[in-house]
Amino acid sequence: MKNDKYASHNNISLLARLREGDLEAFNILYNRYWSVLLDESYKRLEDLASCEEIVQDVFIDLWEHCSKREILNVEAYLFTCMKYKVFETYKKSKRRNVLIAENKQLYQSQEVVDGNTYGEKDLKSLIEQWVSNLPQKRQEIFKMRYLDGLTTKEISELTKTSQNTVQNHLGASIQKLKKLVLQHFLTLLMIFYTCK
Structure with missing residues (x-):
């Protein structure tokens, strides 16, 4: 050299x-x-x-x-x-x-609307299933707040629970829901780039 x-x-x-x-x-x-x-x-x-x-x-x-x-x-x-x-x-x-293989079949059947690969119907179904698996009290509070549009004060009065407890239930639910949505989105991204 x-x-x-x-x-x-x-x-x-x-x-x-x-x-x-x-x-x-x-x-x-x-x-x-x-x-x-x-x-x-x-x-x-x-x-x-x-x-x-x-x-x-x-x-x-x-x-x-x-x-x-x-x-x-x-x-x-x-x-x-x-x-x-x-x-x-x-x-x-x-x-x-492994992650892609587990989820690929689920998303392959998903219709692509306006070039958007994000499965809106599938995500809605996923959230509905997630809500149904929440503990009874937390599920009730979550639905009252985000489906019925009640305030935390109104929920507190209806459920005879302190407003602070209602807020804690909602905070815990939202934190877990954010993780679920993020995982769903990341999985779709990986599948999209793998299948290109």
């Missing part, structure tokens, strides 16, 4: 230099192992962009932690890091695919 004074050095020597912050030694290791790590990670994931990111992360990890960790074999260290990062990427991808 042109102008690389450590190119003929073995990995032990390069590792010692790297611990001292020698960028040239790092570049030699990078050039020595970049393509083989990329090939090995690609065999496992078959996603070039993800594999390039993984290998980049492996070398960033080596540069940042070399002086703090007891690395005896730099090649083994690089391959172990790569395998770990591939496994983590695979796990994330698998979780995402």
